[in-house]
Amino acid sequence: MTGSRLIRRGLSALLFIALMSSVALVLARVAPGDYTDVLRTSRLSDEAVERERARLYLDRSLPELSLVWLSGLPRLDMRESYRYARPVTTLLAERTPRTVGLVGAALLLSLLAGVLWGTIRARAGTRVAGAMDAITGVAVAVPSIVLLFGLLAVAVRTGLLSHIDQSIAMPLAGMLALAVPASAGIGALHAQALEEALAEPWAQASASRGLSTTRLAWKLGMRIALTRLTSVTPLVAANILGASLLVEVVTGWAGLGRLTFDAVVARDVFLVAGCTAAVSALIAAASLASDVIVRLLDPRTREEHG
Amino acid sequence: MGRVIGSVLAVLLAVVAVAGDRIAPNNADTQFADRAWAPPMSIRIDGVAPYVNPQVLEDRLARIYTNDTSTRIPLRVFASGRAIAAEDTDEGPVLLLGADALGRDVLARVAEASRYSLGVAIAGALLALLIGTLFGALAASIGPRTDRAIITVADALASLPVIYIVLTLRAALPLVLVPSDVFIALSLLFGLVGWPFTARGVRGIMHREWALPYAEAALAAGASRLRVLVVHLLPATFGFLGTQFLLLVPGFLISEVTLSFLGLGFPEPTPSWGTMLQAASNVRVMAEAPWMLAPAVALALTSLALHLLSGRRKDALTVFSRAR
Numbered sequence: 293m294t295g296s297r298l299i300r301r302g303l304s305a306l307l308f309i310a311l312m313s314s315v316a317l318v319l320a321r322v323a324p325g326d327y328t329d330v331l332r333t334s335r336l337s338d339e340a341v342e343r344e345r346a347r348l349y350l351d352r353s354l355p356e357l358s359l360v361w362l363s364g365l366p367r368l369d370m371r372e373s374y375r376y377a378r379p380v381t382t383l384l385a386e387r388t389p390r391t392v393g394l395v396g397a398a399l400l401l402s403l404l405a406g407v408l409w410g411t412i413r414a415r416a417g418t419r420v421a422g423a424m425d426a427i428t429g430v431a432v433a434v435p436s437i438v439l440l441f442g443l444l445a446v447a448v449r450t451g452l453l454s455h456i457d458q459s460i461a462m463p464l465a466g467m468l469a470l471a472v473p474a475s476a477g478i479g480a481l482h483a484q485a486l487e488e489a490l491a492e493p494w495a496q497a498s499a500s501r502g503l504s505t506t507r508l509a510w511k512l513g514m515r516i517a518l519t520r521l522t523s524v525t526p527l528v529a530a531n532i533l534g535a536s537l538l539v540e541v542v543t544g545w546a547g548l549g550r551l552t553f554d555a556v557v558a559r560d561v562f563l564v565a566g567c568t569a570a571v572s573a574l575i576a577a578a579s580l581a582s583d584v585i586v587r588l589l590d591p592r593t594r595e596e597h598g
Numbered sequence: 599m600g601r602v603i604g605s606v607l608a609v610l611l612a613v614v615a616v617a618g619d620r621i622a623p624n625n626a627d628t629q630f631a632d633r634a635w636a637p638p639m640s641i642r643i644d645g646v647a648p649y650v651n652p653q654v655l656e657d658r659l660a661r662i663y664t665n666d667t668s669t670r671i672p673l674r675v676f677a678s679g680r681a682i683a684a685e686d687t688d689e690g691p692v693l694l695l696g697a698d699a700l701g702r703d704v705l706a707r708v709a710e711a712s713r714y715s716l717g718v719a720i721a722g723a724l725l726a727l728l729i730g731t732l733f734g735a736l737a738a739s740i741g742p743r744t745d746r747a748i749i750t751v752a753d754a755l756a757s758l759p760v761i762y763i764v765l766t767l768r769a770a771l772p773l774v775l776v777p778s779d780v781f782i783a784l785s786l787l788f789g790l791v792g793w794p795f796t797a798r799g800v801r802g803i804m805h806r807e808w809a810l811p812y813a814e815a816a817l818a819a820g821a822s823r824l825r826v827l828v829v830h831l832l833p834a835t836f837g838f839l840g841t842q843f844l845l846l847v848p849g850f851l852i853s854e855v856t857l858s859f860l861g862l863g864f865p866e867p868t869p870s871w872g873t874m875l876q877a878a879s880n881v882r883v884m885a886e887a888p889w890m891l892a893p894a895v896a897l898a899l900t901s902l903a904l905h906l907l908s909g910r911r912k913d914a915l916t917v918f919s920r921a922r
Contacts, residue, residue, distance in 0.1 A: 308754060319770040429600065433905035435852050438898045441875070441884075441891055448885040526757075534759025538856045542879055552762065553860055556769040564769055571762050579757070 301583065305576035309569050310365055316568035317361050318354055320561045326350050327374040327559050348374055350561075361565055370566040375558040380566035383551060388570050391540070391547035394463060395532050398470035402528065403521065405471065406478025411513045413479060414486035415505065431476035436535040440469035440542060462543035470532050470539060478521065478528065485516045522585045526578040533574065604906025611900055615712040622706035623673075623684045623692045626869055630691045633701035635661045635887050639693055641673065648673040652689035661886070696889035698877060708892045711869035715858075716900065718781055719850035722788025723843050729789055730796020730842075731835065737797065738804035739827055749801065752794035763791045764853050768862050777868040784863065788850045795846065799838050807831045844908035848901045855897060871897050 328350060331341045345351045349360050349371070364371060370380035413424045443465045447453040453461055489495060489512055499508055537549030548570055555563035587593045619626040630636075632655045639650040649672045651665040669689055677683040684692040695705035737748040755763065767787050775783060807813055808831070816826045851871075857863035858872025859879075866873055871893035877883070878890035 312754070312758065316766045316769075319766055323770045324772055426600075429905060430902060433848070433902040434898045435848070435855075435901055437852065437855065437875075438894045438901075441878070441894045444881065445884045445888055445891055448881055449888065453881065530757065530759050534761045535852075537759075537761050537765070538859060541860065552765055556765055556862070557773065559769070564766060568762070568766055571758060575757050575759075 298584070301580055305573075305580060308576055309572045310362060312572040313365070313565045313569035314358050314361060317358060317561055317565035320556070320559065320564040321354060321357055323559060325559065327561075348372075357561070361562070365569070370569070371562040373555070373560050373563040373566075375554060375560045375563065380562050383563065384548075384566055384570050387546060387548050387551045388574070390545060391533070391536060391549065392574070394467060394540070394545060394547060395470070395529065395536050398467045398474065398532050398536075399525070399529055401467065401471040402474035402478055402532070403517075403525070405475040407482055407513070407517045407521070409475065409479030410482025410484075410486060411509055413483040414490065414513070415509050425480075428476045428480050431472050432480065434473065436469045436473055437538050437542070439472055440465060440539055443469060444542075463545050466536075466539040466543040466545060470535055473535075474528050474532055477531075478524075481524065482513070482517060482521065485520050486513050489516055519586060519590045522582050522589065526575065526582050529578045530575055533571065600906040601909060604903045607899060607903035608907055611712065611716070611896075611903060614709050615716045617681060617709065618713050619703075619706040619710040620679060621681045621709040622694065622703050623680060623682055624703040624706050626702065626706040626710035627867055628691075628702065628706075630693075630697065630701040630703075632658070633691060633693065633697045634699055636663055636693050636697040636701070637887075638696040638704075638889050639665075641694065644670075648675075650684075650692055650694075652687075653693075695892055696887065698874075698887075698890060704874075704889055704892055707869040707874060708871070708896055711871050711874055711893060712896060712900075714777070714781070714864055714868065715851060715854050715871045715897075716847075718784045718854050719788070719847045721781070721785035722792060722850045723846035725785060725789025726792025726846055727796050727839055727843060729793035731800050731832075731839065733793060734797040734800025734835075735804055735827055735832070737801040738808060739823060745801070748797065752797045755791065756794040756798070760791050760849060761853055761856055764788070764857065765862070767791070768857060773862065774865065777864055780864050780868075784854060784857065788846075788853065792846050792850065796839070796842050799842060800835050803835050803838055804831050807834050841908050844904045848904050851897065851900060 326345075327348065328341055328345050331344060336344075342351070349357055352360065360371070368381050370384070372378065373380050373383055376383055409424070409428075413421060413428075416424060444453070444462075447456075447461065447465065486509065490509065495508060495512065499505060536547070537552070539545070540547045540549035541553065548567060551563070552567040552571075554560070555567055614621055624630075633653075636653055636655075639653065641648050641650060643649075649670040651667050652669050652671055653663045654666050656662040656664050666689070671687050671689050671692055672685045673692070674683045674685065675681065682692075682694065691703065693703055693705070695703070695708065698704055698707070733748050733752070737745040764787050767790065768783075771783055804827075813826055813830060816830055817823070821829075854863055854870065855872035855875060858870045859876045860872075861876075863872050864870040874890070874893040875897075878887075878893070883890055
């Protein structure tokens, strides 16, 4: 990827973040009522409530509010959260790494397990392959939240949960629940790619000249894994990120999902926009990183796009 | 084989969703005194006659129930307007899947909840297909500028996790809504976030079809572009739309469960799988009343049935292309 193309992609990503967060800001503001409604039921005078509304920019029109948001965005000044009475940027800096940690660990585990599963599946005989496909089908279909409830129920019923610190057990269960469907999906994708590659004439020729099938599968498999899987990783990451919202709530993991929910319930306009900006930034960063890695690994993409 | 199992499961789930709490011996909203957290009753068979033993509350605080094996409550199948009915006795309610904290029949509530949870997911998926087909057809048929504009918006929306978009859109609505408004609101939200997945596929198919000789021949014979689009090109998308429907429904089902779990979907006492799972999310409830996890089983079975029906193995990439 050339420098100018990288800059173009970076600018598109920034525009995407600004646009998505602005839309979220407008949506959160057009809802009936606002954060200061609760103050009207208190003993505060109308003047005091209006002063608070002005301080929180709630007396501004939608275009003005959007301008306030967009003007602060380049400096990462996302204003103040009503609910937490703290800068939105500070809250995001605390919560985003926790979500990245949970999603990143699940993604890494699913990539490793998926590649291993897919490689074994591609080389398996008909019966084993059929059994593996059935397991894959079930693992892909069952939602992460169901797996999480299942894992927790087993841990509770067997007494396992009482032996492990809950601050470790809950996120661990969450990470496993997120990784299982993704691993199965990656395994299916990898097996499909490997089967197609092993059927290519040059792969058959290598095998006929004495290259062991194990070496062929693993050597070839790794190359396919590195190129093909890298290109779908942003999609997998987005899937895991979406599923992580409820997992965070159930396991009590104070990440971006929990923060977004709190922001929506509190009608915390800037925090809703900030969370959307953070999610958009994560997706854009994953997509950009995947593009760069694929272009570094596969010379054909460099020739195609310059 | 997978499709057969998927079809059987899907038909069974559809029957349950249509029948609602008529599947169970009790109504979904009936609260039985002295039956809070009552465990499931075992169905026993004497010859060909199924029956259950009534439960007796031994200790209210410890929630200890025992079975009175000296008494039987006969069960009837497809009687009194119910799939499973119990004979009228004074021995208390028949709770085949146990009861919740308010003494309500869990089986009746899971069955009734499938109406709401599945109903809103299906309505949302149908709306997403409608909007997506419209935008996909417009993108492929009007011109390059419209095509680029529509696909840019679709790509931007489809890149974000659906649940985050749904949650943000939900922020624009009042927090508390009546069940009928929740149904309409969630269906609309799902339609609005689901269309990009359909539009991209329909656009691709229509671009390919417009270039085929039969479309050119129809235009040369004097047919208008709209007629060619609707009469000749649209049928080519039906197979894709069917698969897309099966991909969208599980995604929206999980979104509904998430919103209801968070208190932003169907409110109590309306049963939905999300509100029911919320009640089961406590570690103590999981330990002492595992039957409260019945909605998780229903959600898993529905997801599995739709996955098997869609025949996902053909293209593993679609695994990650659903609206999750």
